Amino acid sequence: MEKTVVLITGCSSGIGLGLAVRLASDASRRFKGTARALGGSPGGREDPPPSLGARSRLVYATMRNLAKKERLLECVRGCHASTLEILQLDVTDPLSLAAAAQQVQEQRVDVLVCNAGVGLMGPLETCSFQAMKTIFDVNVFGTIGTIQAFLPGMKRRKAGKIIISSSVGALQGIPFNAVYCASKFAVEGLCESLAVILQQFNVHVTLIECGPVNTSFLANLQRTDAEGSALQGLDPQTRALYSQYLQHCQSLFRDVAQDTEEVLQVFLEAICAPCPPLRSFTTQFFMPLTRLKLTSPDGSEYVRAMHKFVFSAGEAQGDQA
Numbered sequence: 160m161e162k163t164v165v166l167i168t169g170c171s172s173g174i175g176l177g178l179a180v181r182l183a184s185d186a187s188r189r190f191k192g193t194a195r196a197l198g199g200s201p202g203g204r205e206d207p208p209p210s211l212g213a214r215s216r217l218v219y220a221t222m223r224n225l226a227k228k229e230r231l232l233e234c235v236r237g238c239h240a241s242t243l244e245i246l247q248l249d250v251t252d253p254l255s256l257a258a259a260a261q262q263v264q265e266q267r268v269d270v271l272v273c274n275a276g277v278g279l280m281g282p283l284e285t286c287s288f289q290a291m292k293t294i295f296d297v298n299v300f301g302t303i304g305t306i307q308a309f310l311p312g313m314k315r316r317k318a319g320k321i322i323i324s325s326s327v328g329a330l331q332g333i334p335f336n337a338v339y340c341a342s343k344f345a346v347e348g349l350c351e352s353l354a355v356i357l358q359q360f361n362v363h364v365t366l367i368e369c370g371p372v373n374t375s376f377l378a379n380l381q382r383t384d385a386e387g388s389a390l391q392g393l394d395p396q397t398r399a400l401y402s403q404y405l406q407h408c409q410s411l412f413r414d415v416a417q418d419t420e421e422v423l424q425v426f427l428e429a430i431c432a433p434c435p436p437l438r439s440f441t442t443q444f445f446m447p448l449t450r451l452k453l454t455s456p457d458g459s460e461y462v463r464a465m466h467k468f469v470f471s472a473g474e475a476q477g478d479q480a
């Protein structure tokens with residue numbers, strides 16, 4: 160049976176690392192059934208699981224900085240030399256992308272997971288041009304470049320899956336995340352447009368719409384320091400709103416953030432499904448807000464509801480004070 164080749168970007172931590180580990184080393188019956196589906200046998204969950212060990216270099220886990228590979232290696236505990244290979248890939252560097260593509264020994268990628276991404280949080284007035292450009296370079300042009308590198312092969316073979324680590328912030332605006340949302344909205348437009356054409360090539364595009372996930376994402380994102388000098392030139396009202404937002408964000412991650420394992424299930428389902436949908440949601444929590452886009456297309460209800468969702472706790476506290 161021909162092996163399935165998966166390439167994932169951004170595997171130094173979080174979702175990318177978790178997915179690489181899961182695909183390369185999950186020994187559960189379900190995943191091995193999944194692996195069979197990966198190999199092109201739909202509905203194979205009831206079948207005896209094939210041995211993953213026989214599938215050399217099933218997963219190409221890529222990261223921009225190979226100095227960070229120890230964590231991934233620790234997680235797979237060195238047992239999966241035949242199912243995992245780590246490659247350097249900076250999605251903003253076309254040479255790095257071309258070199259990584261060349262190192263795929265099978266000369267093809269069946270499942271491409273565009274996961275690398277960075278966040279930017281703060282009042283728009285405080286976001287530097289360079290910081291905004293970096294967000295677009297990684298999240299938008301990095302994703303486009305990665306797809307461009309592997310799409311011709313998928314179209315030629317008339318087979319392939321492109322899975323994107325997307326976000327509820329790709330479907331709805333989130334205060335103080337305007338640039339991040341803009342970049343993720345852009346990827347939605349990219350993928351939705353591609354999906355229309357690619358169905359003719361049996362290439363499936365799936366956006367995994369994640370809510371908050373317990374990864375290092377929040378710690379890694381660039382953010383305007385609530386106490387820092389960048390805020391000093393801003394009007395007091397925006398400063399107060401930002402401070403309220405930061406509290407909201409903290410409680411949101413504390414109360415509703417999903418564990419990576421829960422989110423990975425949704426990725427695995429998309430990877431295994433014969434015809435995965437364009438969008439898969441990891442959580443229903445934000446659905447009432449997301450639906451407002453359809454039920455109230457002029458946007459006014461969404462703006463009101465999102466404002467209430469983020470700032471009402473602070474307003475209530477303010478009322479009590």
Ligand SMILES: NC(=O)c1ccc[n+]([C@@H]2O[C@H](COP(=O)([O-])OP(=O)(O)OC[C@H]3O[C@@H](n4cnc5c(N)ncnc54)[C@H](OP(=O)(O)O)[C@@H]3O)[C@@H](O)[C@H]2O)c1
Binds near residue numbers: 174274277325370371
């Ligand atoms: N966690 C959440 O709450 C959440 C919610 C919605 C969507 N998402 C999306 O999920 C994806 C993964 O995020 P995560 O939660 O796993 O966060 P994470 O732990 O911070 O992982 C982000 C990964 O992207 C990599 N990366 C950044 N710039 C890159 C570049 N130029 N080239 C290649 N890799 C690069 C990082 O590598 P370095 O270690 O080198 O920086 C890291 O491996 C992102 O696209 C994010 O937007 C996350």
